Amino acid sequence: MKRYLLRRAGASLITLIAASMVVFIGVRSLPGNMAVALSGENGSAAALAAITKEFGLDKPLVIQYVDWVGQLLRGHLGVSPQTGLTVSSELAQRVPVTLELTVLSILLGIVIGIPAGIGAAVRRGKALDYASNAVALFGLSVPSFWFGILLILLFSVKFHIFPSSGYVSLFSNPVENLKDMVMPVVVLGSGVAAILMRQMRAGMLETLRSDYVRTARAKGLSEKVVIGKHALRNSITAVVTVLGLQFGVLLSGVAVTEQVFLLPGLGRLTIDAVFQRDYPTLEAVALLVATSYIVINFLVDVVYSVLNPRIRLAGGSA
Amino acid sequence: MTSLLEVEGLCVTFGSGAGAVRAVRDLDLSVESGEIVALVGESGCGKSLTALTLMRLTPPSARVQGSVKYRGDQILDDKGLKIKALRGKEIAMVFQEPMTSLNPSYTVGDQIAESIRLHLKLPRKQAAKQAIELLRRVRIAAPEQRAKAYPHQLSGGMRQRVMMAIALSCDPKLLILDEPTTALDVTTQAQVLEIVDELRKEANTGVILITHDLGVVADLADKVVIMYAGSTVEKAPVESIYSRPSHPYTRGLLAAIPRRTDGVRKRLDEIPGTVPIVRELPSGCIFADRCSCVEVDCRGAVPKLEMIEDEHYCACWHPQIEVETVSL
Ligand SMILES: Nc1ncnc2c1ncn2[C@@H]1O[C@H](COP(=O)(O)OP(=O)(O)OP(=O)(O)O)[C@@H](O)[C@H]1O
Ligand SMILES: [Mg+2]
Numbered sequence: 001m002k003r004y005l006l007r008r009a010g011a012s013l014i015t016l017i018a019a020s021m022v023v024f025i026g027v028r029s030l031p032g033n034m035a036v037a038l039s040g041e042n043g044s045a046a047a048l049a050a051i052t053k054e055f056g057l058d059k060p061l062v063i064q065y066v067d068w069v070g071q072l073l074r075g076h077l078g079v080s081p082q083t084g085l086t087v088s089s090e091l092a093q094r095v096p097v098t099l100e101l102t103v104l105s106i107l108l109g110i111v112i113g114i115p116a117g118i119g120a121a122v123r124r125g126k127a128l129d130y131a132s133n134a135v136a137l138f139g140l141s142v143p144s145f146w147f148g149i150l151l152i153l154l155f156s157v158k159f160h161i162f163p164s165s166g167y168v169s170l171f172s173n174p175v176e177n178l179k180d181m182v183m184p185v186v187v188l189g190s191g192v193a194a195i196l197m198r199q200m201r202a203g204m205l206e207t208l209r210s211d212y213v214r215t216a217r218a219k220g221l222s223e224k225v226v227i228g229k230h231a232l233r234n235s236i237t238a239v240v241t242v243l244g245l246q247f248g249v250l251l252s253g254v255a256v257t258e259q260v261f262l263l264p265g266l267g268r269l270t271i272d273a274v275f276q277r278d279y280p281t282l283e284a285v286a287l288l289v290a291t292s293y294i295v296i297n298f299l300v301d302v303v304y305s306v307l308n309p310r311i312r313l314a315g316g317s318a
Numbered sequence: 319m320t321s322l323l324e325v326e327g328l329c330v331t332f333g334s335g336a337g338a339v340r341a342v343r344d345l346d347l348s349v350e351s352g353e354i355v356a357l358v359g360e361s362g363c364g365k366s367l368t369a370l371t372l373m374r375l376t377p378p379s380a381r382v383q384g385s386v387k388y389r390g391d392q393i394l395d396d397k398g399l400k401i402k403a404l405r406g407k408e409i410a411m412v413f414q415e416p417m418t419s420l421n422p423s424y425t426v427g428d429q430i431a432e433s434i435r436l437h438l439k440l441p442r443k444q445a446a447k448q449a450i451e452l453l454r455r456v457r458i459a460a461p462e463q464r465a466k467a468y469p470h471q472l473s474g475g476m477r478q479r480v481m482m483a484i485a486l487s488c489d490p491k492l493l494i495l496d497e498p499t500t501a502l503d504v505t506t507q508a509q510v511l512e513i514v515d516e517l518r519k520e521a522n523t524g525v526i527l528i529t530h531d532l533g534v535v536a537d538l539a540d541k542v543v544i545m546y547a548g549s550t551v552e553k554a555p556v557e558s559i560y561s562r563p564s565h566p567y568t569r570g571l572l573a574a575i576p577r578r579t580d581g582v583r584k585r586l587d588e589i590p591g592t593v594p595i596v597r598e599l600p601s602g603c604i605f606a607d608r609c610s611c612v613e614v615d616c617r618g619a620v621p622k623l624e625m626i627e628d629e630h631y632c633a634c635w636h637p638q639i640e641v642e643t644v645s646l
Contacts, residue, residue, distance in 0.1 A: 211418040214375050218413070219433045219484065220406025233423045309423060309468040 001305055001312045012298045019290040020072075024065050027282045030274075033057070037277040038081050055081065055279070068283065078280030082273075087284045090269065095288075098258070098265035100170060100177075102250045104185045109192025109246065114239065116193070117200025121208060122227060132197055139194030144187050148260040151183045165262035184261045188254065192246050199242045203235030210234070237307050244300035248293040320390035322524040323349040323372070323492055328384035330364070330371055330548075341367050343548045345384070346623075349492065349524040354514065356535035356556070357528045358571065359545035360593050365528045366414055368545075369494045372526075373411050374401040388492070407437045410490035414497045414528075416478035420469040426480045427453075427465030430487055437488040452483035457509045474501035482510065489521055496528045511538055533575040536560060544568050547593055547604050550623055554630035564626055564637035566609045603635060611636060 035051040052058050056067060071078060077087035120132040156164035162183050168176040207213060208231055216230040217223075255267030262268075266285055273281040305311040330342035342364045349355050357365050370376045372386060374394075386394040388409070393400040401409070413419045420429060430449035434440055440448065446465070453461035456479040469477055478501045485493060495514065499507040515538060517523045529535060535542060535556065542559045544552040544567065552565040563569045570589035591608040602617035603609070609616065616635050623633040 211413060211415050212421040215413065215419045215481070215484070216421070217375055218373055218405055218411050219436065220402070220404075221432070221436060230421050234421070307423070310470050313468065313471070 001314070004305055004311060004314060005302060008298055008301045012294050016291060016294050019294065020069065020287055021065070023283055023286040023290060024068060025061070027279055027286060028061060028064065030277060030282075032277050034081060034277040034279045051081070072287075077284045080273075080278050080281050082276045082278050082281075087280050090281065091266075091284060091288070094264060094266050094269045096170065097167065097263055098251065098254055098267065101181065101184055101188065101254055101258070101263065101265060102247065104181055105188035105192055105250055106243070106247060108185055108189030109196050110243070111193075112189070113193035113196030114200050117197040117239075118204055118227065118232070120197065120201045121204030124205060129201075132201075136194040136197045139190045144191060145256050145260050147190070148183065148187045148257055151186065152260070155183060167263050180261075180263070184257050184263060187257055187260075188250060192250070195242060195246060196239060199239050200235065203238045204231060207231040207235040233307070237304055240303050240307070241300055244296045247296050248289075251292055252289045320387070321348040322351045322353075322389060323347070323526075324385075324387040324390075325372070326385040326387075328368070328371060328386065329382070330367055330376065331381045331383075332379055334381075341380075341548050342371065345545075345550055346553075347526075347543060349526060351491065351524050352518050352522040353541065354518055354525040354527055354535075354539045355541045355543065356539035357526060357543050357545060358530065358532055358535065360530060362547075362593050363545045364548040365530075365545060366496050369411060369496050369526065369528060372494060373405060373409065374398045375411075406433055406490075407488045408490060409492045409494070410485035410488070411494040412478070412481045412485045412496060412498050414500070416474050416481055416501050419481055420477055422469055425466050425468055426472065426477075427467075430465075430480065430483050433484055433487040448487070449483070452487055453480070455486065456480070456483045456513060457506065458483075475503070475506055478502065479506075479510065482513070486513075486517070490523060492524045492526070493517065494526045494528075497530070498527070499529075499534065507534075514538065531575070532559075532571050544571065549604060550631075550633065551605065552630075552632045552634075553623065554632075558627070558630045562627075562630070564630070564632040565605075565634045566611055566638070567605050569638070570610075603633075605634075611638075 034055065035048050035057055038051050039047040056064055059067070068078075077091070079086050080090060083090070116132045116136075120129040123129050152164045155161045162179055167180050170177040204227075208227075210231075212234075213226060213231050216226045221230070251266075254265060255271060257263075258265045258267035259271070266289075269281065270285050272278070273285065325345060325347040328342060328345040328347075329340065332339040332341060345368060347355065347357075357368065359365055367376065367380070371380070371382055376382060382394065384394065385392060388400075388404060391400065393404065395401075420426060424432075427446060427449045430452055431442070431445040434445040434448050435442065438445075438448075450461045450465050453464055458464050458476060458479055464472070464476070469480075472480065478498060482495075482498060485495075493514075498514075499510055502510060511534070514525055514527070518525055527535065527539060532542075539556045542552075542554060542556050543550055544559075544565065546567050552559070552563070552568045559568065560572070563572055567589065574589070589608055590610075594604070594607065602619055603612075603621050606612050606616045613636060621633045621635045623631045626632050626637050
């Protein structure tokens with residue numbers, strides 16, 4: 001297993017380097033230019049030149065990249081030309097919001113999606129199966145912004161249960177914070193739940209047909225043990241993979257939901273940064289998302305290998 | 319006296335109406351304690367399905383009718399609660415598919431111990447020890463190490479014996495073995511059959527032994543049931559089957575047994591043709607199309623299983639009763 005994980009870690013590192021290049025080139029080749037955006041449409045040529053010089057935008061792209069990586073390695077993410085604040089201080093504000101939103105949504109997705117998927121598979125063709133499938137289809141086909149607006153109309157405007165917008169930090173007021181989070185988490189979590197439910201159901205159905213599940217039944221084990229132990233262990237691996245992917249999808253896809261609920265997370269930071277061609281911020285955010293993607297993928301591989309003895313024991317001493 | 323297992327009129331059907339497949343038809347079978355009953359027939363004739371039906375592990379699409387009594391108690395009840403209470407403890411089964419019948423995520427030791435802990439209520443450590451003993455009993459070398467192995471690390475023959483160990487773990491009263499020796503070489507095959515014989519003699523276990531090889535059952539079985547396309551065509555004590563095989567199909571199977579003297583294994587193509595798809599059975603005798611002594615009246619009606627001598631049943635319009643010794 002060690003060998004396998006080392007190989008995966010190496011691959012992750014290479015992916016990370018490649019990602020940093022893509023991020024950098026992608027951001028710098030956005031139509032428009034940071035210097036123009038900063039000096040304004042009618043800025044003087046002198047101001048433009050000064051900004052171009054200050055941020056090294058006149059250098060070749062390769063040199064800019066090397067400078068940027070050098071800066072990163074020394075732990076500096078740069079300064080936002082727009083706000084004059086360091087990008088890292090900005091991220092420190094925004095990341096917790098998005099992270100909380102993502103983690104809570106994933107948790108909600110797991111708590112609903114996995115039992116629903118198991119239930120649907122076990123009661124295949126029965127009411128529970130149809131009901132979960134219908135709900136999942138709804139969860140997947142309704143655009144999140146529309147669902148979000150619907151929730152706001154219902155629970156904020158009509159019933160005044162949850163605040164429609166605004167954000168209080170988890171650390172300053174946990175109760176208010178969770179109240180702020182309920183609706184956005186429901187919006188994002190329901191999508192995750194739908195995807196997990198379908199994956200879990202498909203995996204479970206396949207495992208329930210397998211010969212070793214039949215063996216488990218022949219041993220006289222109760223249906224609870226047959227499903228909860230023998231079948232679940234083997235059908236959960238595919239779900240773990242999907243879960244990892246979902247985490248990445250959420251991290252990069254929360255922008256719309258953050259916008260709908262006016263949460264000051266990474267999504268809004270990105271949108272603002274795009275409009276202002278704020279290269280340092282954009283690059284930092286994109287790299288952060290890419291890195292989390294890669295790290296999560298690696299973690300998925302770790303979990304996968306722990307769950308699967310074929311991988312766990314390959315190459316090791318067994 | 320009630321039999322250990324008494325099966326009457328067992329039918330298994332897939333689908334309904336014109337497309338219905340009657341995969342097992344009107345099977346009668348009884349097994350006494352300490353008795354080995356062999357279920358013999360070509361591939362697809364419904365042997366495994368019969369076994370799965372007894373364990374109530376048939377696919378959901380199968381419709382089962384008939385009566386299955388275990389020690390006089392009807393276990394073919396509506397909800398299958400009775401058989402659930404017997405599975406693994408009183409009635410155990412070794413499946414035909416050794417490669418896929420073990421859970422890939424757990425060690426074989428754990429999978430054997432699981433059964434022991436469940437039924438004998440032994441603590442974890444003791445169950446693990448007993449699992450190793452069982453592996454030794456099914457003639458697996460270095461059982462201490464093998465117990466820690468995962469299924470993918472074992473050969474097909476070893477997995478089959480692990481399945482056997484699971485089945486033996488709680489001293490079942492009735493053991494169903496579905497081709498337990500297919501993945502094994504001749505020596506190991508003999509060892510496994512030896513265990514079965516031991517079990518019958520020492521623990522008085524009743525055994526249903528499924529095989530397509532009549533050679534295997536000669537020295538071991540007490541009774542033989544010959545199946546063809548879902549139906550029982552002949553049923554008799556083992557001596558009668560070997561000395562006076564009456565159904566042409568049985569005689570074909572016997573002729574196909576590899577003679578131990580020539581050392582060359584002949585295939586079953588002694589009987590021309592193949593088993594008909596159960597859906598497209600001919601009218602009249604189901605074996606008529608492949609039978610070497612078919613006559614016109616054979617195609618009229620289906621022959622019933624009738625007693626032709628004491629305890630010897632045959633479903634044929636023209637059973638051969640003359641003595642014919644098959645040298646083995
Ligand atoms: N799910 C199913 N749907 C329809 N027909 C089925 C199904 N399962 C089994 N059958 C039919 O039941 C028949 C009996 O199959 P079975 O597995 O019992 O054969 P077998 O005698 O064990 O053969 P083998 O020696 O190859 O193991 C087959 O002809 C098959 O077509
Ligand atoms: Mg079979």
